[in-house]
Amino acid sequence: xxxxxxxEDKARVVAKAPDGGGDWEIYKCDHCNYGWRxxxxxxxxxxxxxxxxxxxxxxxxxxxxxxxxIPPLKK
Amino acid sequence: MGFRDLRxxxxxxxxxxxxxxxxxxxxxxxxxRVISRAAxxxxxxxxxxxxxxxxxxxxxxxxxxxxxxxxxxxxxLGMPKTTTLKEQFHELDxxxxxxxxxxxxxxxAPCQDVIIEDDINLLELLPIYKVNENDGGFxxxxxxxxxxxxxxxxxxxxxxxxIYRLQVQDKDTIAMQGLPFHDIAIHIRKAEERNEPLPxxxxxxxxxxxxxxxxxxxxxxxxxxxxxxAINGIPTELTRDLNxxxxxxxxxxxxxxxxxxxxxxxxGPFGEYPGSYSGARQQxxxxxxxxxxxxxxxxxxxxxxxSWSEIDTLLGLNTCIPIxxxxxxxxxxxKAVNAIYQxxxxxxxxxxxxxxxxxxxxxxxxxxxxxxxxxxxxxxxxDGDVDPFNLEQVMWAMSTRLRGSKDVLVxxxxxxxxxxxxxxxxxxxxxIILDCTTIEKPETSTRDFMMVEPIEGxxxxxxxxxxxxxxxxKA
Numbered sequence: 426x427x428x429x430x431x432x433e434d435k436a437r438v439v440a441k442a443p444d445g446g447g448d449w450e451i452y453k454c455d456h457c458n459y460g461w462r463x464x465x466x467x468x469x470x471x472x473x474x475x476x477x478x479x480x481x482x483x484x485x486x487x488x489x490x491x492x493x494x495i496p497p498l499k500k
Numbered sequence: 501m502g503f504r505d506l507r508x509x510x511x512x513x514x515x516x517x518x519x520x521x522x523x524x525x526x527x528x529x530x531x532x533r534v535i536s537r538a539a540x541x542x543x544x545x546x547x548x549x550x551x552x553x554x555x556x557x558x559x560x561x562x563x564x565x566x567x568x569x570x571x572x573x574x575x576x577l578g579m580p581k582t583t584t585l586k587e588q589f590h591e592l593d594x595x596x597x598x599x600x601x602x603x604x605x606x607x608x609a610p611c612q613d614v615i616i617e618d619d620i621n622l623l624e625l626l627p628i629y630k631v632n633e634n635d636g637g638f639x640x641x642x643x644x645x646x647x648x649x650x651x652x653x654x655x656x657x658x659x660x661x662x663i664y665r666l667q668v669q670d671k672d673t674i675a676m677q678g679l680p681f682h683d684i685a686i687h688i689r690k691a692e693e694r695n696e697p698l699p700x701x702x703x704x705x706x707x708x709x710x711x712x713x714x715x716x717x718x719x720x721x722x723x724x725x726x727x728x729x730a731i732n733g734i735p736t737e738l739t740r741d742l743n744x745x746x747x748x749x750x751x752x753x754x755x756x757x758x759x760x761x762x763x764x765x766x767x768g769p770f771g772e773y774p775g776s777y778s779g780a781r782q783q784x785x786x787x788x789x790x791x792x793x794x795x796x797x798x799x800x801x802x803x804x805x806x807s808w809s810e811i812d813t814l815l816g817l818n819t820c821i822p823i824x825x826x827x828x829x830x831x832x833x834x835k836a837v838n839a840i841y842q843x844x845x846x847x848x849x850x851x852x853x854x855x856x857x858x859x860x861x862x863x864x865x866x867x868x869x870x871x872x873x874x875x876x877x878x879x880x881x882x883d884g885d886v887d888p889f890n891l892e893q894v895m896w897a898m899s900t901r902l903r904g905s906k907d908v909l910v911x912x913x914x915x916x917x918x919x920x921x922x923x924x925x926x927x928x929x930x931x932i933i934l935d936c937t938t939i940e941k942p943e944t945s946t947r948d949f950m951m952v953e954p955i956e957g958x959x960x961x962x963x964x965x966x967x968x969x970x971x972x973x974k975a
Binding site for chain 1: 527528529530555556557558621623624625630633634636637638667668669670671675677678679680685688689692693694695762764765766767769777779780781782783784918926
């Protein structure tokens with residue numbers, strides 16, 4: 426399914442309401458790692474209604490800041 | 501004096517009228533953050549809240565705002581809930597010398613009452629929710645992460661217990677932010693240099709002093725467990741996880757796993773304690789292999805956002821004490837340090853003056869302490885008889901002692917805190933000194949003024965009037 430944040434078709438269901446009542450599902454995007462629940466309001470769950478400043482469409486994720494750099498291997 | 505687990509602290513809060521039970525059903529988003537925000541906005545006599553009915557879960561219990569008020573903070577210290585912040589500061593400082601306290605390994609630890617090794621799904625097991633609306637996912641915001649030094653895994657002093665932001669991304673994977681000046685970053689670096697995973701245990705719902713110490717800037721080889729024991733006055737009870745890591749025996753949940761070496765994944769953004777979102781980052785990833793928990797576990801989490809929120813109280817006095825002690829090593833004139841604002845981004849120091857200009861030297865020392873280097877950006881100095889926790893007194897000092905042309909110093913560029921939205925680029929900032937102390941020789945002034953005298957008997961009279969006031973209120 427389509428990720429509501431990066432719009433890649435790489436999202437999937439990762440959790441369902443554990444009481445079996447079907448009240449909610451949680452999705453995860455395997456591209457940008459965004460997580461959301463289907464009961465969140467439309468300004469989170471519908472791409473066109475989301476705040477554009479939080480969208481990550483077409484962003485090269487490898488260029489994101491990495492606070493903890495990978496060190497050189499010790500020989 | 502102290503509390504051996506979260507449950508016994510919640511019982512104490514309940515006895516003191518500092519706990520309310522919210523039993524109406526909540527939808528995880530936005531209801532839990534609404535309750536958390538409201539609770540902390542009730543101010544410094546506000547209660548912890550137990551949320552007992554969560555849509556989709558049959559037996560969830562969530563505790564929020566446990567450290568959300570100075571009243572609850574006083575109770576954590578075993579002091580009356582009406583204790584002032586200055587009194588709590590001095591009591592904590594007094595107990596700091598009791599380090600190290602004792603640890604005790606126990607059998608049949610309640611944190612291992614229930615063990616889950618197969619089909620782990622953290623997003624179903626934990627009643628987790630989105631803390632702020634535009635967070636990148638579902639965060640643990642009050643979890644103590646335990647890790648050992650790969651060179652000395654048995655060394656309890658080099659063992660680290662720290663609170664770091666954790667995005668539960670998938671059924672059994674969690675992304676974590678460790679900043680370079682955090683102790684866990686040392687453990688991660690050593691493991692990654694060898695291309696080895698780093699075992700970790702993520703402990704939720706620990707006793708309140710351990711959460712406090714896990715967010716305190718200690719030296720690398722100082723033990724959070726032994727400090728908690730020292731301040732509490734009772735041993736910290738521990739057991740071992742499947743990797744042998746010492747973990748708190750009374751924790752509500754323990755998520756046991758390892759940081760995968762030399763892997764980074766997109767994580768975030770996350771609404772951080774300065775009240776703004778920090779951007780999406782490339783962070784380490786933790787694979788969870790086993791979950792243990794108590795019977796009827798309580799999921800404790802914390803709201804953080806625009807100040808004042810629970811994280812400000814949690815990080816408040818534990819930021820002050822180390823700075824206070826480091827300053828007093830060479831500057832015994834320092835009387836008290838108020839570094840509660842955004843984990844020490846703004847610091848107010850009360851100090852006597854050894855000679856003219858001394859207060860500015862105290863500021864320079866602040867800016868070279870291990871925490872102050874990157875965090876302390878605004879330093880306000882007041883005289884030793886001004887209460888730095890009483891902002892009315894601080895503002896009086898600023899109003900009547902600050903000379904704009906002589907007492908305002910700006911130094912840049914300096915190290916800065918990346919989460920401070922003013923640092924540009926992130927991590928490069930500016931420091932400012934506002935010297936609101938009196939003039940001391942050999943500095944001179946043409947103005948001579950006489951302060952009004954302190955009024956003898958007023959303190960004793962205050963007690964008399966307080967009793968009279970209480971009587972009138974009861975009538």
